[in-house]
Amino acid sequence: MCDIVDFDRDGEISFDEFYDLMTGRRNLEAQAAASVAHQSSGQTAKTDGGGTQHLVAGSSRSIRDIKAIFEEMDEDRSGFLDRNEVRNVSNRVYARPRR
Numbered sequence: 001m002c003d004i005v006d007f008d009r010d011g012e013i014s015f016d017e018f019y020d021l022m023t024g025r026r027n028l029e030a031q032a033a034a035s036v037a038h039q040s041s042g043q044t045a046k047t048d049g050g051g052t053q054h055l056v057a058g059s060s061r062s063i064r065d066i067k068a069i070f071e072e073m074d075e076d077r078s079g080f081l082d083r084n085e086v087r088n089v090s091n092r093v094y095a096r097p098r099r
Contacts, residue, residue, distance in 0.1 A: 002083050012080035015070050022066045 005013050005021050013021075020026035073081055073089050 002081075002086055012078075012082050013086065014080055015067065018070050018081065019063070019066055022069070023062070 002011075002013060005017050007017050007020070007026065008014075017026075070081070071077075073085055075085050075088065076082075
């Protein structure tokens with residue numbers, strides 16, 4: 001998961017990268033870039049009716065909620081998520097219940 005989310009390839013997940021993952025913003029930016037590339041090729045591109053607005057969408061509450069999740073995951077309080085922190089959360093989420 002770290003490799004997929006670590007967009008700048010520095011080995012850690014910053015809050016901005018985490019926010020992009022949680023809101024789908026990175027995916028929307030990629031779609032917008034593909035649309036621009038498609039348009040510059042001389043072909044007609046379809047838009048989603050204002051997708052650019054979604055790139056910065058998000059209420060203050062959703063940002064606070066995402067920040068709280070990030071801070072809970074950031075066990076060493078470094079401001080970044082490393083592989084071990086992501087693995088620990090993944091293990092808790094996907095832990096099998098004891099019988």
